[in-house]
Amino acid sequence: MTLGGHFDKSGPAGPFGAGADPLWVEEYGYGLGPPTGILILKYGSGGALEIPESRSDFVHQLYWTPDGMLSVRHANRTEFIGTTEALWVRRGVTHEVFASRKQIIYRICLREVPLSLRSLRVAAVSADQQSRNLIEQIARPGQDEAEALAARMTIMAGLGATHRDFVGRDPIGTPSSSRTTGFAQTIARTLLHDPADPTRLEEWAARLHTSTKTLQRDFVREFGMSYSQWRNRIRLDAAVVLLETKSVTEVAHRVGYSSVPAFVTAFAREYGHTPGRYALGATDSA
Template sequence: MTGHTASELGEIVVEDQGYGLGEPDGMLVLRYPTGRAVPDFPEYRDDLVHQLFHSPNGALSVRRGGATHFAAADQCIWVRKGVVAEVSGFDVQTVIRVCIRRAPDELTAHSAAVLDVDAELGGLLEKVSRPGLSSAAGLEARQQILSRLAANADRRGTLTHATAPKGPAREVARAILHDPADNTDLATWADRMHVSTKTLQRSFQGSFGASFSDWRTRTRLHASLALLPHASVTETAHRVGYGSPSAYIAAFSKEFGSSPKRFLANRGG
């Protein structure tokens, strides 16, 4: 596995910056620096505030029930307060988490969304996550951050929510989302779940409408879309579990109908 998750270790070093705390327009920014644990934010996190998750040096996944979406380093994940969602990193990476109580209507119209982060917005998020900024400057930056996100929120649809799968497939899927490169085979996973291989395979088919192998392949390839704009094809291939770039390119081409480089070019990446 790439690394233990923070939930598994039970601890992670966090830096926090508060701006106007106690006020309706206040903001708390938590920075989870690169360390020895993969940052993850389980479903049972605090849902009393709106939250924004951004990793400037990695990709993030967000799971809503049985539906999973991915955010690249030039994107962020918006989660409205009261919404159940699970966010996790792929690697030992930095994550900036912004907690606010009040947000523009354009944002709160979405229960959860993946939003674009341009260079200016990325700089603002970096700025408020570091010590030394006055409360007044932090609150001004907060307004700029929310305004920029609200301006582009209507270009993105609300992230879908699918019925959460039950049974052993759910736990295996969660582990793979934390680490798409995990090459543990079906029989080993079944042994860990204390079920037979057939039972686990049926659980995947019933929960996701696909075999374990097909589901893992699709998950890896869709996760790679969040990595490709910021990493080479070779690095992306290894980070999502392919032993060689050629194997990754073949699987990618079969899934998306073009090579990774051509796909990016067509998308303007």
């Protein structure tokens, strides 16, 4: 059975204003009922998007976005997930998922645990290109159920272990002809997991045995912007999420700015207003 629907809801509260952007959700279900089924919720918004605190005792959940960064809060921790990763959450685990910009989020509900993820409760996991393509494909109207269920098996098989500490293992020292990802994606994974990482482009080049020119070219090809522009955007996206629970000063240092004024200036340039008006307690004068 395929479910299709487009539901408009009021926009989520957040730094861009409660109700400022309509939130829409589409539902696509295949083989629902047996453990071998799959349900995909496709969320979209014109601005910041929040999937609020959620706990399901019946299904496991996988979140993925093709458009940027996701953050997840669970057990008083905030973590960030990139586009080549997915967030795996076992059933019964309370969590919140956020996106700070206009983007699509896919929420995949499963009753079976993928073989490679059996030891994990909440984690950023790898999702190969084929799996990501299939998620987008079956979250569209008019899909054949048998084909969608076959795609489900491929998606589950394409999920792998966490990408934490990815840099320093597979890509480095590997001949460029046998790499499966570009230099920019390799660096992006590390920066997403630690936005404050201070590594300069020339240091990355030395670590990856390549040139700064090659790295810059890879960033423009992969993300449409330079390394410094991409790093700044990731830091500010992370800041939007962290500001809901931390002060401006804490967030500035958490995302890698050496001073609060530098952070406030960059934030205002990106979003058109300073961060102080909605930081924790709004006590920082910035």
